[in-house]
Amino acid sequence: MTPNRPFRPVLPLIVAGIFALPASVLAQTGQPAPKPAAPKPAAPAKPAAAAPAQATPAPALTAQATLLGQFGDWSAYTATPAGRKVCFALAKPANSQDNPPNRRTSANIVYMFISSRPAEKVKEELSILVTGYAFKPSTEASMAIGSASFPMYTQNDGAWVKNPADESRLIDSMRKGGDAVVKGTTSRGTQTTDTFSLKGFDQALKRVSQECP
Numbered sequence: 001m002t003p004n005r006p007f008r009p010v011l012p013l014i015v016a017g018i019f020a021l022p023a024s025v026l027a028q029t030g031q032p033a034p035k036p037a038a039p040k041p042a043a044p045a046k047p048a049a050a051a052p053a054q055a056t057p058a059p060a061l062t063a064q065a066t067l068l069g070q071f072g073d074w075s076a077y078t079a080t081p082a083g084r085k086v087c088f089a090l091a092k093p094a095n096s097q098d099n100p101p102n103r104r105t106s107a108n109i110v111y112m113f114i115s116s117r118p119a120e121k122v123k124e125e126l127s128i129l130v131t132g133y134a135f136k137p138s139t140e141a142s143m144a145i146g147s148a149s150f151p152m153y154t155q156n157d158g159a160w161v162k163n164p165a166d167e168s169r170l171i172d173s174m175r176k177g178g179d180a181v182v183k184g185t186t187s188r189g190t191q192t193t194d195t196f197s198l199k200g201f202d203q204a205l206k207r208v209s210q211e212c213p
Contacts, residue, residue: 068207072200076207087212088115089204093194094179103190108132110194112182114171114205116212123212124171124205128152128159134187135159141184143170145177145198154184175202 068076068087073094078087091112098104111129116122128141135141135154140162143150150170151162159182161167174180180196 068211069204070200071203071207073197074200074204076204076211078211084117084119085212086115086117087208088113089201089208091196091201093182094197095195097193099191099193103186103188104133104192110182110192112180112196114208116208118212124167124208126161126167126170128182128184130157133157136185136187136189139185141182144181144183145170145173145179148173152182152184159184171205174198175205 065077065079068078070076074089074091076087076089078085080086093110096104096110109131111131113127113129115125115127117125134156135158139154141152141154141159143152143161148170150166152159153162161170175198177198179198182192182194182196184192186192
């Protein structure tokens with residue numbers, strides 16, 4: 001049965017906002033962007049003049065991504081997509097390898113999320129998001145931490161822990177481990193290996209728990 005992943009559609013938008021916005025925007029507290037001033041009565045409104053005012057603020061969703069802190073190789077964020085608070089720890093791989101070699105490009109980025117969504121009563125859900133490619137249909141990925149291995153369900157550009165009952169054990173292993181190795185197969189048949197450093201993971205997750213208890 002396909003797991004229900006309601007947070008999935010907003011992940012790419014939040015990611016795009018986090019890595020595209022300047023630090024000054026990421027540090028804001030999620031307040032709405034100021035509305036452009038109304039045109040003076042004496043001057044007729046010009047369509048071209050309205051464009052800069054519209055382009056300056058970040059999109060409504062990504063503007064609410066707020067950096068809570070940087071902890072080693074992990075960052076903690078909060079966001080409010082569709083008015084619902086979400087908190088998550090985020091990291092990118094410290095090392096990536098392909099077989100055959102060099103099949104992925106610099107545009108093919110992999111992210112690991114640990115998200116908590118109080119409104120949905122979801123706490124510390126792990127997900128993998130890849131950009132620019134998809135996992136091979138009907139295949140599993142895997143995550144290894146030390147000698148422990150966890151199968152992962154894949155769909156399109158995402159992967160999740162296959163057995164939800166294993167999730168808390170996996171998170172606990174990540175708190176104590178040195179790195180996490182995620183292996184998968186792309187839709188083109190490339191075997192991928194992404195190694196995530198777990199330095200700062202425990203601290204980032206504690207910050208997430210403070211924001212979304």
